[in-house]
Amino acid sequence: xxxxxxxxxxxxxxxxxxxxxxxxxxxxxxxxxxxxxxxxxxxxxxxxxxxxxxxxxxxxxxxxxxxxxxxxxxxxxxxxxxxxxxxxxxxxxxxxxxxxxxxxxxxxxxxxxxxxxxxxxxxxxxxxxxxxxxxxxxxxxxxxxxxxxxxxxxxxxxxxxxxxxxxxxxxxxxxxxxxxxxxxxxxxxxxxxxxxxxxxxxxxxxxxxxxxxxxxxxxxxxxxxxxxxxxxxxxxxxxxxxxxxxxxxxxxxxxxxxxxxxxxxxxxxxxxxxxxxxxxxxxxxxxxxxxxxxxxxxxxxxxxxxxxxxxxxxxxxxxxxxxxxxxxxxxxxxxxxxxxxxxxxxxxxxxxxxxxxxxxxxxxxxxxxxxxxxxxxxxxxxxxxxxxxxxxxxxxxxxxxxxxxxxxxxxxxxxxxxxxxxxxxxxxxxxxxxxxxxxxxxxxxxxxxxxxxxxxxxxxxxxxxxxxxxxxxxxxxxxxxxxxxxxxxx
Amino acid sequence: xxxxxxxxxxxxxxxxxxxxxxxxxxxxxxxxxxxxxxxxxxxxxxxxxxxxxxxxxxxxxxxxxxxxxxxxxxxxxxxxxxxxxxxxxxxxxxx
Numbered sequence: 001x002x003x004x005x006x007x008x009x010x011x012x013x014x015x016x017x018x019x020x021x022x023x024x025x026x027x028x029x030x031x032x033x034x035x036x037x038x039x040x041x042x043x044x045x046x047x048x049x050x051x052x053x054x055x056x057x058x059x060x061x062x063x064x065x066x067x068x069x070x071x072x073x074x075x076x077x078x079x080x081x082x083x084x085x086x087x088x089x090x091x092x093x094x095x096x097x098x099x100x101x102x103x104x105x106x107x108x109x110x111x112x113x114x115x116x117x118x119x120x121x122x123x124x125x126x127x128x129x130x131x132x133x134x135x136x137x138x139x140x141x142x143x144x145x146x147x148x149x150x151x152x153x154x155x156x157x158x159x160x161x162x163x164x165x166x167x168x169x170x171x172x173x174x175x176x177x178x179x180x181x182x183x184x185x186x187x188x189x190x191x192x193x194x195x196x197x198x199x200x201x202x203x204x205x206x207x208x209x210x211x212x213x214x215x216x217x218x219x220x221x222x223x224x225x226x227x228x229x230x231x232x233x234x235x236x237x238x239x240x241x242x243x244x245x246x247x248x249x250x251x252x253x254x255x256x257x258x259x260x261x262x263x264x265x266x267x268x269x270x271x272x273x274x275x276x277x278x279x280x281x282x283x284x285x286x287x288x289x290x291x292x293x294x295x296x297x298x299x300x301x302x303x304x305x306x307x308x309x310x311x312x313x314x315x316x317x318x319x320x321x322x323x324x325x326x327x328x329x330x331x332x333x334x335x336x337x338x339x340x341x342x343x344x345x346x347x348x349x350x351x352x353x354x355x356x357x358x359x360x361x362x363x364x365x366x367x368x369x370x371x372x373x374x375x376x377x378x379x380x381x382x383x384x385x386x387x388x389x390x391x392x393x394x395x396x397x398x399x400x401x402x403x404x405x406x407x408x409x410x411x412x413x414x415x416x417x418x419x420x421x422x423x424x425x426x427x428x429x430x431x432x433x434x435x436x437x438x439x440x441x442x443x444x445x446x447x448x449x450x451x452x453x454x455x456x457x458x459x460x461x462x463x464x465x466x467x468x469x470x471x472x473x474x475x476x477x478x479x480x481x482x483x484x485x486x487x488x489x490x
Numbered sequence: 491x492x493x494x495x496x497x498x499x500x501x502x503x504x505x506x507x508x509x510x511x512x513x514x515x516x517x518x519x520x521x522x523x524x525x526x527x528x529x530x531x532x533x534x535x536x537x538x539x540x541x542x543x544x545x546x547x548x549x550x551x552x553x554x555x556x557x558x559x560x561x562x563x564x565x566x567x568x569x570x571x572x573x574x575x576x577x578x579x580x581x582x583x584x585x
Contacts, residue, residue: 098569101562194545208544234553240546306528317505324506326578331571337581343508355507359498359517360524362505376531378541383534385542417520418527434545459546 003028004164005482008073008221011167015062015072022062022072026055026116029074033118033165035487039146042160044079044137046119047086054116061114069224071114076166078157079120080127081107081212082201090203091125091135091153094329094349104201105233106170106212113228118166122156125351126320127177127205129153130423131413134353139410142185143483144449148407151181151423157215158185163485168216168225172202174209175308176402176427179439182215183402183452186441186481188469189215190222191427193460194434195240197226198233206315207238209308209431218479219440219469223247226462247463251470256290258468259395265301266400266426278443278451279401282472286399289471296395298387303380304429305421310364310377311432316354317361323349356417385433392458397468401426402439402452426454436462440469441478450481493522 003025006014014020020028030048037043051074058072082088082100089095103111111117124134132140132155140155142148143163150159154171158181161169171178173191182189190213197212204210214225226247233239262283267276287293325331325345332344350358364373391398404425413420430437435456442453457465473479498518502509509517563576572579 099565101565102559195548234551235558237551238544238546238548240548241551300534303530303534306531309524310528310531321506325571326580328566328569329571335581338583339506340508341581342506343503346506347508347510350507355509356517356520356524358505358507359501359521363493363497363501363521363525366501366504372532373528375541376534376536377528378543379536379539380531380534382539382542383536385545416523418523421524421527 004032006167007218008070008167008224011073012069016067022055022058022116023052025072026051026074026118029118029165032487036163036165036485039141040143040159040163041138041140042122042156042163042165043076043119044089044091044122044156045087047117050086051116051118054111058114058116068113070110070228072116074116074118074166075110075168075170076118076121076157076160077107077170078123078154078172080123080172080203081170082203083107083120086120088120088203089137091123091137092349092351092354093136094323096136096330098328100201102201105198105235106229107201109228109231121160121169124153124155125354126203126316127153127172127174128316128353128357130176130180130420132156132181133410133414134351136351141410142407143485144186145407147409148449149184149410151184151407153177154215155181158182158187158189161185161187161215161217162483164482168214168221170212170229171215172210172212173431174205175312175431176424178213178215179402179427179437179452179454180424182439184407184450186450186483187215187217188219188222188438188440188479189213190226190462190466191430191437192226192230192462193436195238196230196243196462198231198236198239200233200235204319206312207319208315209312219438219466219473220251223251223466223470242460245463247466250463250467253467254290255286255468255471258286258291258397260286260291260293261296261391261395261398262293263296263298263301263398263400265298270404270425271401272405274445275401275403275405275451279399279453282442282453283399285472285476286468289475294395296391296398298391298429300380300383300387301429304384304432305425307377307380307384307432308428309360309421310373311381313357313361314365314374315361317358317365320354320358325349353417381432384429388433388435396457396464398456400454402454406445406449406451430456435459436465438465438469440472441481443478444481493518493525
């Protein structure tokens with residue numbers, strides 16, 4: 001196998017056996033990025049010099065006998081995580097030239113382990129999108145078929161990992177933004193329990209829903225990354241005191257007796273038959289390994305999308321009010337007074353989808369509509385959480401499809417925001433409740449597009465989900481399938 | 491329904507977005523479609539249901555009030571679109 005195809009553990013073994021150095025590994029991947037990124041548009045910023053310097057430092061630490069699990073291994077960050085000295089755009093013209101004064105906690109923790117950051121990854125603007133087409137820096141293409149979307153909002157992360165530009169990447173998930181692109185690009189992605197991963201330095205979209213997480217080609221690599229990403233952070237008031245855990249420890253536990261719930265609501269109208277069949281086969285594999293399958297109900301799940309499209313825009317309209325054209329953002333050149341400055345800068349700096357969500361959020365929070373929409377949605381959010389509480393009294397894990405269909409063509413849903421919103425129909429409830437979920441590859445369509453299976457768990461059952469995903473990947477090969485890419489005379 | 495063009499203009503003002511007049515009709519249509527999507531919430535019985543603002547029932551945590559950040563004034567001002575004498579510049583607000 002070639003370097004770009006290896007897992008984190010294989011890469012670490014190679015570094016320790018001196019098969020290659022961290023600098024050589026970094027150079028190899030940078031070369032691949034330079035060849036493939038023009039086709040995929042996964043990277044917004046490539047940090048070649050910084051990466052080579054960090055790799056040289058990692059080689060010194062390796063030579064000095066250090067043996068951290070991630071030392072010298074490459075990754076890239078979704079461009080929503082702030083990085084000191086390298087611009088952080090959040091996929092927006094508003095922040096096209098913004099350089100943060102500090103590293104996000106996630107960035108700092110992974111860098112302290114000696115990981116080498118190769119750059120910043122494309123995303124839907126302010127993480128608002130399900131196809132990576134709302135980015136100011138242009139859409140990302142799906143490595144399996146470049147006429148298809150990679151999913152979003154962490155579409156650059158998913159495409160980069162699937163194409164072997166990096167072995168792992170960070171992502172964020174507010175309504176499915178890790179799991180949905182992971183499913184559409186055939187990789188594994190984890191949306192951790194809310195409060196596991198620090199949001200400090202992660203540009204806020206909807207603060208009660210946002211959660212960072214790992215994206216990789218296997219559950220084991222996700223666990224390796226999450227081990228460092230998950231930690232209590234005093235600088236994030238929503239960081240949980242028990243955020244840290246060892247996600248590697250229980251990976252190999254057998255699935256004998258595992259109680260698996262299959263929600264009827266996830267297999268109804270609107271689900272692509274090929275996706276349904278692949279997920280059913282995935283569930284059968286869990287059963288073959290000793291899991292006990294039972295049907296369950298999540299009766300309020302059909303209301304998750306509407307609940308989300310009140311609450312998330314409401315939080316976003318408040319969070320994005322900080323982008324005012326005064327302190328660190330795009331400023332319009334066509335202004336006469338201060339109100340003008342705000343209004344013109346925000347109109348020019350935000351793309352159409354972000355503006356739409358700000359308007360929806362402003363509307364549902366405005367006088368006269370607050371109780372009818374915002375408060376009502378918060379109440380339904382309680383009901384959705386109650387559904388999960390009841391379900392997890394009976395089962396350990398809930399399994400279903402990650403998305404209603406495979407990747408769709410670029411441009412297919414651009415004229416209808418609501419059609420795009422329904423791409424997240426199976427992922428949103430998890431964020432509303434705050435529970436963890438994993439998407440992992442479980443098949444390919446006839447036309448060769450990846451299909452994702454979603455595992456959902458109770459609060460802080462992230463380790464159990466990774467365990468189930470890992471056992472599944474020990475017995476199946478879907479996570480080893482790779483897209484065919486034209487690398488020319490590399 | 492809810493989103494006539496006046497509502498769009500009023501909401502855009504509240505959100506401090508300078509929506510050009512020619513965009514208002516299309517935006518009104520899209521927002522009406524989105525509000526139509528969330529309309530099903532109204533029919534759900536939520537009598538006595540406590541609104542959920544947040545996933546975790548955590549108390550507001552406190553930490554010792556000690557300085558944590560270094561002085562990053564120069565760095566912060568470097569990102570300002572217009573600055574002078576260490577201050578952010580905006581159009582004149584007092585005649």
